[in-house]
Structure formats: structure tokens, C-alpha cells
Amino acid sequence: MFGEYSIGDLGSIFVMQGFAGLILFSVYVLMALGLAIIFGQMGVINMAHGEFMILGAYVTWMTSNFFQTFLPGLFSGYFFLAMILAFLASGALGMLVEWVLIRHLYKRPLDTLLATWGLSLMLQQAYRSIFGAREVGVELPQWMLGSLKVTDSIEVPINGIFVMGLTVLITVVVAYVMYKSRWGRQVRAVVQNRIMAGAVGINTAKVDRYTFALGCGIAGVAGSAFTMIGSTGPTSGQLYIVDTFLVVVFGGAASLLGTIASAFSISQTQSTLEFFMSGSMAKVLTLLAVVGILMLRPQGLFALKVRK
Amino acid sequence: MTDNRFTNRSELIGILVLAVFLVVVLPLCLDVFRLNLVAKYLTYAFVALGLVICWGYGGILSLGQGVFFGLGGYCMAMFLKLEASSVANTKIQSTPGIPDFMDWNQITALPLFWQPFHSLIFTIAAVILVPGIFALVIGAAMFKRRVGGTYFAIITQAVAAILTILIVGQQGYTGGINGMTDLRTLKGWDIRPDHAKVILYFFEVGLLFVCIFIAQFIRHSKLGRILVAMRDQEDRVRFSGYSVANFKIFAFCVGAIFAAIGGAMFALQVGFMSPSFVGIVPSIEMVIYTAVGGRLSILGAVYGTMLVNFAKTSLSESFPELWLFGLGGLFIAVVLAFPNGLAGIWGDYVQPRIDRLIASRKPKSEAGWTDNSVADGAPAE
Numbered sequence: 001m002f003g004e005y006s007i008g009d010l011g012s013i014f015v016m017q018g019f020a021g022l023i024l025f026s027v028y029v030l031m032a033l034g035l036a037i038i039f040g041q042m043g044v045i046n047m048a049h050g051e052f053m054i055l056g057a058y059v060t061w062m063t064s065n066f067f068q069t070f071l072p073g074l075f076s077g078y079f080f081l082a083m084i085l086a087f088l089a090s091g092a093l094g095m096l097v098e099w100v101l102i103r104h105l106y107k108r109p110l111d112t113l114l115a116t117w118g119l120s121l122m123l124q125q126a127y128r129s130i131f132g133a134r135e136v137g138v139e140l141p142q143w144m145l146g147s148l149k150v151t152d153s154i155e156v157p158i159n160g161i162f163v164m165g166l167t168v169l170i171t172v173v174v175a176y177v178m179y180k181s182r183w184g185r186q187v188r189a190v191v192q193n194r195i196m197a198g199a200v201g202i203n204t205a206k207v208d209r210y211t212f213a214l215g216c217g218i219a220g221v222a223g224s225a226f227t228m229i230g231s232t233g234p235t236s237g238q239l240y241i242v243d244t245f246l247v248v249v250f251g252g253a254a255s256l257l258g259t260i261a262s263a264f265s266i267s268q269t270q271s272t273l274e275f276f277m278s279g280s281m282a283k284v285l286t287l288l289a290v291v292g293i294l295m296l297r298p299q300g301l302f303a304l305k306v307r308k
Numbered sequence: 309m310t311d312n313r314f315t316n317r318s319e320l321i322g323i324l325v326l327a328v329f330l331v332v333v334l335p336l337c338l339d340v341f342r343l344n345l346v347a348k349y350l351t352y353a354f355v356a357l358g359l360v361i362c363w364g365y366g367g368i369l370s371l372g373q374g375v376f377f378g379l380g381g382y383c384m385a386m387f388l389k390l391e392a393s394s395v396a397n398t399k400i401q402s403t404p405g406i407p408d409f410m411d412w413n414q415i416t417a418l419p420l421f422w423q424p425f426h427s428l429i430f431t432i433a434a435v436i437l438v439p440g441i442f443a444l445v446i447g448a449a450m451f452k453r454r455v456g457g458t459y460f461a462i463i464t465q466a467v468a469a470i471l472t473i474l475i476v477g478q479q480g481y482t483g484g485i486n487g488m489t490d491l492r493t494l495k496g497w498d499i500r501p502d503h504a505k506v507i508l509y510f511f512e513v514g515l516l517f518v519c520i521f522i523a524q525f526i527r528h529s530k531l532g533r534i535l536v537a538m539r540d541q542e543d544r545v546r547f548s549g550y551s552v553a554n555f556k557i558f559a560f561c562v563g564a565i566f567a568a569i570g571g572a573m574f575a576l577q578v579g580f581m582s583p584s585f586v587g588i589v590p591s592i593e594m595v596i597y598t599a600v601g602g603r604l605s606i607l608g609a610v611y612g613t614m615l616v617n618f619a620k621t622s623l624s625e626s627f628p629e630l631w632l633f634g635l636g637g638l639f640i641a642v643v644l645a646f647p648n649g650l651a652g653i654w655g656d657y658v659q660p661r662i663d664r665l666i667a668s669r670k671p672k673s674e675a676g677w678t679d680n681s682v683a684d685g686a687p688a689e
Contacts, residue, residue: 045458047592104644109458110369111643114599117592118639125632242469242588245462280477287470291463298455 050237090220487582
């Protein structure tokens with residue numbers, strides 16, 4: 001299948017597909033980061049994670065419309081405000097959901113799956129009722145359009161670079177919050193031994209609520225970034241949820257590094273394969289490989305060594 | 309004397325009530341269109357029944373039951389499609405004698421894996437064996453390595469996603485997103501007119517009761533008790549010398565085969581099969597039917613399936629917007645308030661009152677029978 005391309009063409013193909021894979025990687029990482037916190041740290045299966053992401057996307061869309069109508073002069077910078085708003089909206093909803101629903105189910109992890117699936121159905125219908133069933137797209141500011149020409153045959157779109165930079169930034173912030181800050185230590189303490197953490201004076205219920213809210217907030221930011229590269233509809237969240245869970249499980253649920261590594265390998269495999277076969281077959285092969293490896297290594301790539 | 313290997317007295321009464329309801333009451337009350345709808349719901353009841361065994365008793369939550377429903381359904385649909393694509397029926401095609409969607413996709417000869425589906429015996433065997441072996445392979449790979457709980461759920465979900473993408477992508481071999489439509493006859497017998505639908509309905513109800521009795525048998529045998537013990541205290545069962553993995557594989561396979569029978573009946577009853585019954589969304593909905601009916605109750609699964617589907621049909625006809633809110637709210641309510649579903653409400657609130665009523669009327673020595681019905685024990689987690 002390589003026969004009809006010259007070496008130089010192949011090189012460009014791999015670079016271009018690799019770059020497309022990097023954008024997919026950014027989306028995966030952003031979604032999986034929130035899920036790695038909620039699923040990996042708390043053990044809650046949040047099937048509504050995609051809907052939190054879509055909430056972020058709709059908030060971004062509304063902000064961009066607001067700027068276009070009322071503050072056209074500042075439109076080029078609307079995105080930064082939108083991202084903060086998306087984080088706050090999704091985080092606030094997450095906090096509410098934790099209080100109403102999740103906190104009753106910490107001892108029954110599989111039931112969180114059913115309950116959050118119900119939640120995701122309700123959110124989808126809410127989006128459909130409020131924003132309409134058709135997909136909405138955000139108009140990008142002028143500086144984000146166009147692409148950088150690296151060589152004659154290699155071009156990289158600017159919005160892609162922007163999304164990747166954003167991903168790096170958010171990953172660093174999350175890693176700092178989880179592993180270096182006082183609050184992150186509390187989260188990990190609660191995860192490892194809830195009773196003991198409570199005994200040394202950590203308010204475990206509060207830590208749970210804010211952890212869940214943080215995970216949902218990051219999903220909102222992911223949705224916000226997602227509007228840069230695609231359009232958003234009420235059911236878009238569902239398209240990504242299985243992939244995201246696989247990314248988290250494949251990387252080893254409790255490991256941020258594993259999540260990033262698995263997001264990278266999955267997205268690169270898929271986008272490279274996509275060039276040589278149909279998108280659906282590339283997806284099937286990628287998922288099959290992931291499931292196959294998971295059967296050999298059930299705890300994921302970067303598992304903590306625990307005896308079971 | 310009534311407490312034999314299959315059932316005890318209160319369960320027998322429950323089965324009889326269900327039998328009268330399905331065989332006598334519904335056919336008398338409903339027209340053929342509605343009866344056919346009930347038949348469609350009941351195909352999901354097979355899946356829910358399988359989930360009671362593998363989720364309720366075995367503690368294995370599979371989010372990929374749509375895969376087995378689909379495999380069973382596609383096996384049956386392939387047979388029916390071949391019969392509907394006889395040379396006489398398809399003479400306007402460029403290659404007569406092959407299914408129409410193959411012709412549209414420029415395939416000129418019947419693929420090799422389609423060939424054996426000319427035979428009904430092979431098809432019936434395939435409906436059972438293909439999903440059964442598939443479940444065996446997945447189950448062996450997972451349970452031997454002690455993958456369970458949430459990880460198993462997520463991986464089965466991925467399998468459902470893979471199969472859907474594959475079916476949609478391979479249009480020429482599977483009919484793609486439209487699935488296999490226009491199924492007409494079974495061994496020359498037209499399955500489309502009203503009287504055929506009624507006969508198929510009774511056949512399906514019969515098959516459902518066979519499955520109910522198999523489930524009852526598993527539930528009351530030593531096997532069923534090991535399954536429940538394993539769900540509640542897996543390590544203790546393992547330390548007692550049982551092969552936990554093999555019992556889990558067994559429960560998973562039974563669930564898969566029940567789902568496949570449901571799928572095959574679906575293809576016969578509804579006259580088509582499509583990937584929209586395979587993927588993640590239908591798979592989770594099937595789990596919900598079980599949860600609403602009661603994950604520990606064999607009969608509850610049947611009632612739960614009928615109830616949710618009835619609500620879905622009637623609500624989505626008149627209030628399409630409200631329906632998803634209602635369904636979502638139902639999941640949340642069931643999970644939060646009634647973890648054992650309708651059967652739990654019945655067993656916890658209604659039945660004790662009835663028992664007390666009966667006990668107060670009868671001499672004391674006879675009142676002890678109903679105790680067996682609460683032996684199922686605590687919910688899974």
C-alpha cells in the first residue's frame with residue numbers, strides 16, 4: 001500500500017496525519033483528564049461526561065455570539081473569557097450533580113453508571129429544547145484562521161496549534177493541582193483511605209464535591225476548545241464518551257501520565273491508519289488493538305503495582 | 309412438595325400469572341398491531357432475563373448485550389434475507405440471487421460466510437453458537453485475568469462500539485446503516501400478514517417461558533447459589549476452591565445466548581435488523597429494563613421491559629420532548645430509591661402485606677411457605 005508514494009510524499013503524509021492526530025490527541029487528553037480525575041481518582045463512572053463537555057461548547061458559542069453582537073471590537077479575544085465561563089458553568093453543574101446524585105452512590109460504583117446515563121439523557125434533551133436540534137458552529141476570530149506553511153507540502157492550521165498549546169497548559173495546571181498543591185494531596189488522601197483522611201481532619205465530603213466539580217469543569221474547557229475545530233450538537237458528547245473511557249482505562253485509571261500516553265498512542269494510530277483505509281475501519285482496528293491489549297494487560301499501561 | 313428444583317410455590321404463582329397475562333389477557337385485549345408491539349418488547353425481555361443471571365446473580369454488568377442481540381438477530385436476518393433474495397425475486401438486479409444491498413455495493417457473488425445461511429438448521433445453531441462462543445472468548449479472556457466490575461463494563465461497551473462501526477462500515481456484507489430490510493418468508497411461510505404475527509407471538513411467548521424455566525433452574529440449583537455467593541464475596545468463594553472465572557464465564561454465556569434468542573425473534577417479528585439495535589445506546593437501555601424490573605427478579609425483568617417500552621412508545625408518541633426527561637428521571641429514581649427495581653418494591657412492601665393477610669386467615673403451620681422468596685439477599689454492591 002506504500003508503493004504508489006515516494007519517500008518524500010510518505011514523509012509529508014506522516015507529518016500531516018501526525019499533526020491531525022495531535023489535534024485528536026488534544027481533544028482526547030482534555031476530555032480524559034476530567035474523566036481520569038472522576039473515574040480514576042473517585043471511581044465514579046460518569047456517563048454524562050460528554051454532556052458536561054457539550055455544556056462548555058454551548059457556553060462558548062453563546063459567549064462568541066454575545067461578543068459578535070455587543071462587543072465586536074473585542075471579538076478576537078472572546079475565547080479566553082469563554083473558556084473561564086465554560087469551566088465555571090460545567091463545574092457548577094458538576095457540583096450540583098454531585099450533591100443531588102453522586103454522593104449517595106459512592107459505595108455502588110456500577111450504579112453511578114446507570115444514574116449518570118439517565119442524567120446524560122436529560123441533559124441532551126435539555127440542550128435540544130434550549131438550543132435546538134441542529135449543530136451550531138462558532139465563528140473563529142481572524143487570527144485563528146489560516147495555516148502555517150512549514151514546507152511546500154506540509155501545512156499546519158493555526159487553530160490546531162492553539163488547541164494543542166491550550167492542552168499542554170491545562171495538563172500542566174492539572175498535574176500541579178493534583179500532585180503539588182495541598183488540595184491535591186487531600187484528594188489523594190481521601191481516595192486512598194477515606195476513613196483515615198477524615199480522621200486527620202479532612203472534610204471528605206467537601207473534597208469529593210470539589211474533585212467532581214473540577215473534573216466536570218475540565219470537561220467544560222474541553223468542550224470550549226472543541227468548538228475551535230468542530231461543530232456542536234445536543235448528542236455530540238456521546239460520540240466521544242466510549243473513546244474517552246477507553247483512553248483512561250488503557251492508560252491505567254489512576255495515572256495522569258498513563259492517560260496522556262494512551263491518548264497519544266490511540267490518536268496517532270487512528271489518524272495514521274485513516275490515511276490508508278476508511279475512517280471507520282481505522283477506528284475499528286484502533287479500538288480492537290486497545291481492547292486486545294487491555295485483555296493482556298487489564299490494569300492498563302501505567303498501572304500502580306497493587307496486589308489483588 | 310411444591311418446592312422442587314425449579315421453583316417454589318410463590319414463584320410458581322408468579323409464573324402462572326405472567327402466563328395468563330401473556331397468553332390469554334393480552335391477545336384478547338389487543339389488536340394485532342399492538343400485539344406485535346408487545347412481541348417486539350418481549351424480544352428485549354430475553355435480554356433482560358439474561359442480564360438478571362449475569363448481572364443480578366453473577367454480579368457482572370455487561371454493557372454489550374446489544375452485541376449478542378445483534379449477532380443473534382443478524383444470523384436470523386441473513387437466513388431470511390437469502391430466502392427473500394431468490395433469483396425470481398431479484399431478477400431486476402445486475403446479479404440476480406444475491407441480497408439487494410450487495411448488488412448496490414457492486415458485489416457480484418455471495419460472500420463465503422453467507423453461504424451456510426441457506427440452511428435453517430445451521431442458522432438456528434448459529435443463533436445460539438456464534439454469540440455463545442463470542443461470549444466464551446471475551447469472558448475467558450477477561451475473567452481468567454480477574455478483570456471485573458467497571459473495567460468489564462467499559463470493555464464490553466467498546467466491543468459494542470466496534471461491532472456497530474464494523475456493521476455500518478461493511479455495507480456490502482451487512483447492509484450498512486439501513487441493516488437488512490424487507491425480510492419476507494421463513495421456509496416459504498410468509499411472516500408479514502397478521503395471522504403469522506400472532507403465531508410468531510405465541511411461539512415467542514413459549515420460548516420466553518423456556519428461558520424463564522432455565523433461569524429458574526439455574527437460580528435454584530447449587531450453581532445459582534454459587535453465583536450469588538460469588539457476587540457478594542468473590543474471594544471467599546475462590547478460597548473455598550471454586551473456579552470463580554469459570555462460573556462467571558458460564559453466567560456471561562447464558563446471558564449472551566438469551567440475548568441472541570431475543571435478537572433472532574426480533575428479526576422474525578419485526579422483519580428487519582439494523583445496527584441501531586447493536587450499539588452502546590440500546591445496550592445500556594437493555595440494562596435499564598433489567599434495573600427497572602429488578603436485577604434480582606426473573607419475572608421482574610419481563611415486567612420491567614414491557615413497562616419501560618410501553619412508556620416509551622406511548623410517551624414518545626404524544627410528548628416526544630418529555631420522554632427523554634421521563635426516561636432519564638426514571639433511571640435516576642430507580643437507582644437512588646429502588647435499587648432492586650419493581651420487584652424490590654413488590655418484595656419489600658407489597659408481598660409482606662399480602663402474606664400477613666393470608667397468614668392471619670390461615671392456621672399458622674401453612675404460613676411458612678413464602679419465606680423462600682426473600683432468600684435472594686442483599687443488592688449487588
